């Protein structure tokens with residue numbers, strides 16, 4: 001089977017997402033175009049959701065009840081809109097056999113699709129931040145599936161290492177789509193006037209070390225001694241290691257991960273006494289983010305030592321701890337929690 005992984009031709013800055021994907025496809029001998037079409041469809045999903053996110057506040061400004069708008073249409077919650085948009089877009093195209101979404105207990109099977117890819121997604125991550133106008137996002141991963149077998153829930157139980165692509169879209173001060181197919185991580189910024197994503201950062205590298213730690217400090221009392229030891233360490237003063245670190249925590253994984261990817265440092269959502277298995281979801285939060293960080297030279301662990309991408313899922317909505325960021329910062333975390 002030909003690999004859909006490709007590296008971008010150099011100096012493409014200014015290219016649209018579609019051009020970039022098309023040129024990548026031409027580098028893969030025997031490519032059928034299915035993988036590229038699926039990536040492009042996710043680009044379309046990003047455009048559709050960004051449109052809804054950007055006007056989300058109007059529901060209040062225009063005095064909508066939250067039930068029905070002035071046209072008599074139902075005003076749905078944004079996470080349902082994002083989920084429905086993703087289902088409708090993927091169903092139409094035929095390259096995705098099934099979708100596992102954070103919003104749905106069971107996968108959606110696209111019966112008529114002949115394609116051999118599966119998509120996992122959190123269509124609207126960080127939804128508690130919508131009402132306060134703070135960055136939210138969409139996270140996705142693409143997996144292969146064997147069409148000689150029936151597609152079931154278990155078809156999604158694959159290691160993150162076997163994902164063929166991962167990405168997220170951050171609806172921040174601008175909308176940015178970050179994508180990897182395993183080789184290199186690239187960011188595309190949405191230009192609403194042109195209606196296109198343009199390549200804005202090619203081959204992003206996560207700095208080897210940063211100076212920011214990101215964790216929900218409100219969970220302090222629920223942490224293990226090891227996690228408390230790490231948090232004390234990053235807050236201690238030490239000139240030689242440039243401590244204390246600064247603290248930033250948005251509460252939308254996409255926003256916290258994006259800052260960590262670009263500026264370095266560490267994001268941690270460890271297991272605690274309230275969420276002993278961790279809070280974040282393996283298939284459509286931890287794995288895509290881990291794939292992006294590894295492709296950018298960063299690191300992602302499940303707690304102390306296990307690599308996120310090596311975990312074999314046993315549930316569709318499995319929760320895990322997630323520690324992700326600059327290699328040196330994640331290694332320091334690992335050393336301190338294991339002491």
Ligand code: AFP
Pocket residue numbers: 124125126127128129216251252253254256269279280
């Ligand atoms: P919501 O989508 O329910 O807001 O959850 C967001 C999230 O899954 C992830 O995006 C954040 O990193 C994390 O939860 C925040 O969790 P806390 O609110 O417990 O800090």
